Amino acid sequence: MNIIMILYYVITAGLVLLLGWNFLRERKSANDLILGLLVLVPLVLRLLRVK
Amino acid sequence: MTLQIGAILLLMVAAYAVASFKKLSVELSILAAAVAGGLGGAFLKTPPIAELPRHLVEGMFPYLDVMLVFSTATIFMALVNESGGVNYVVRGAIRLFYNVRVVALLVLMIIILIPGALTGAGSVSLLVVGAPVALALKALGIPERKVAAILFIVAGLAAAAPPVNIWAMILCAGTAIPYVGFTYTLGIPVLILGTFTILWFGLKKEGGMDKAAALAALPPAPPGMNGWRVLMPFLVFFGLIIANRIWPFATPIFGLPLEFTAAALTAWLVSPKRLHVLKLARETMQRLLPLLATMIVVGMLQQIMTATGVRGMISYSVIIIPLVLLFISLAVIIPVSEGVLTYGAAAILGIPLIWFFDSIGLHATVAIAGLSILWPLGDGLPPTALIGRLSVMVSEYKGTYWSFLRQTWLPWLVITITGILMVVYSAKLAFLVRWSM
């Protein structure tokens, strides 16, 4: 894996952290909780190198 | 088979309608349609129920990279905005061009066109330069509703503009037609339509502000901000893109998300005031959430539609429309398909259409160009309305979405007629392709 590809995993991990943080802090909207999880699924599977 | 697929399609539409009626968001309504379609399909083992979770999860992936682009670009622009760079640029533009209105408008149009033309994504135009251009347009006395309309139409044209037009590239890749000969074939219509749009909306000054008042109304730039500090992050961004174009074999493939990340880091480093990067990034992701989720659920919908045969049936229905009717119905089919499926529409409808046009003697390259100026219009249509929603967001227009959309009717109509005529008379316009080679 070259350095640029590693940076892409770092960017993806960063976004996962931001989305996860927002999920934990969300107090008002069930809609946003579901949307947050939806967006997280492919990002997490990419980090795990599943797809 | 038609009957069964039709039943699944009805089930999907019904699920969408019920979800909307229950006041669920657009994203959750699309999700409901996808899940309902999958469950309906499972009755006929298309797909088998055991494979449904895999289809739903696999469907989350087609737009993963686009999501990374959106996220990194928006965080980048949030940093530039917070550092005061946007205010600085807008003040400068107003100072220089306030008294030569046509020039000011055309310069602003070119500024919107460039990022989208280079990346093929109208969203990049809006995310990178949308906010400052919107402020400048407002300072020129153009009401917010018209500003949103200008941004939407011109950003759409930017996506269609050469050198990078993703609809045309998807069609070329799918039909084995070389992606060459588009420079003038797309460039000339885009420039004419863009000029028409911005002058139609912007020529008349509706606000009462004079130059001094306009400048006073704009927020001040923070102390220490100067041209270089504003320019640096953009130089990094465009520098990386252009370097790859000039020396394609000596530079590695950076990709847009990394290019935006590098620009964001630069913006952070050169900002004259301290930026709360994490807080900004977190807020940006929260603001983007509906847009990102849209891309997820549209991919899931696409996957389920294909696995159940619904997508094939729709594609079939388009191909069997009689020719003259087909030309006319392009005005509806192309934008609506984009509204539902975004780029997926180019593959589902565009590829069979181009094969068909090619077989009846139309010029494929010009026909692709014609279709690809129609597709961006669909980015303003629900359920996705990606570019429309971004235009409203960056212009800070507060009215209803429909009132914004209605505003675009004339450029919409002119673009539609142009696109359809390009397809119909593609053989006669083949000289544009020859000029471009």
Add this chain to the structure above:
Amino acid sequence: MSAPEPEIMAHPARLKAVLAVLFAALTVAGGVPLFKHRHYGMTFVAGPGVTKVIKLSDYSPGLKGSFTDPDVFILEGAEPGGKALLMADTHANEPAGLLAVLIMIENTVVEKGTLYIIPTLNVSGSRNTKAGDGYPLYFDIPTDWGKVRFRMGTRDASPLESWPDPDVYIHYPEKQMLSYLDVRNTNRTWPGRPDGPPMERVTYAAMELMRKEKVDIAFDLHGAETMFPVTNCIVAPQKSAKIATLAAMTVKAMEGYDSHVEPSPQNFRGLSHREIGDYSDTLPFLLEAPIPFLDQPTGPKTVKLLLDGKDPFLLSLAGKKKLFVAYDEKGWPMDKRVGQHMSTTLEIIRQFSKKTPDKAIRLTGAPKYADLVRDGAGHYYRDPAKAAPDRIHYE
């Protein structure tokens, strides 16, 4: 942001836990099959004619140790002669080529000359799935002793091997701009570079094989939609055109199926039939057999459609003259498509051998079109349970 939903959000922590568990379950239920697909090994039995199995990275170390490094099966004859390279799974969602070359690997014996066979040129693509297109993950071919399972791959390499995509792919060395997706498409990255993006490395290694081994003729086996004008044909550049034409005429007259010749376009870069011809002495041939499964206007994307090629929408479109191949209730069965690939390949080899007798290639044990239509492809696959362990290869 949407409006507050007071009732459902009365216990946010509880709701979050429930949702998180639900989504975790979906992620696992959907992710595990995708992971298994990527790591599934297709079983190939090296037949009596296989003399050596090497890695493509032996010709260009840039590929080593990755999911982009395919096996190369070598079938050497006792007598020296001409050399042919057969490549399948350039596009791993067009599997007729893979089924055909596997029959060669398991059955063919070369008497004169050498065959190099790469069954999965784009390994990464064959371990990838096409998100948004709802393909099945596998398909089974029935045999006399059970069934052989194949992965259904896709056209492009996986981002797990090649990430990120460029905003536009600039072809090396001709600088033609291609779609960003084409950086992962092994039929756009020819002739490639030793240190370029992963798929350029794959095509470069194959070019090196052809240049170093002085391969005379090369085959790239594909499938194409029935609505695609370039289908059911042999695509050949000028230098291969004569042999292609003779082969097309012969299979039509002797074996009773159509496969016309299409010229390789001069200004469309990156394709095997263009670049192999331009960047080596090898004569390239790209074979297309129809694959209704890939057409846009079809019913559900099922294994059945993949194997029998029967679809009511295509049948209706055939009646409206919108397809580029003959199409009736019988569809386009896989066995027929595999048979066409086999017979066209064998006929091109025969025509080449006739034209250059000192570089002739002579082989036995390869079934032809009529055999495959009669017996089915599965009849020619060997049972791994009865093969010596050192003859079994997992790709």
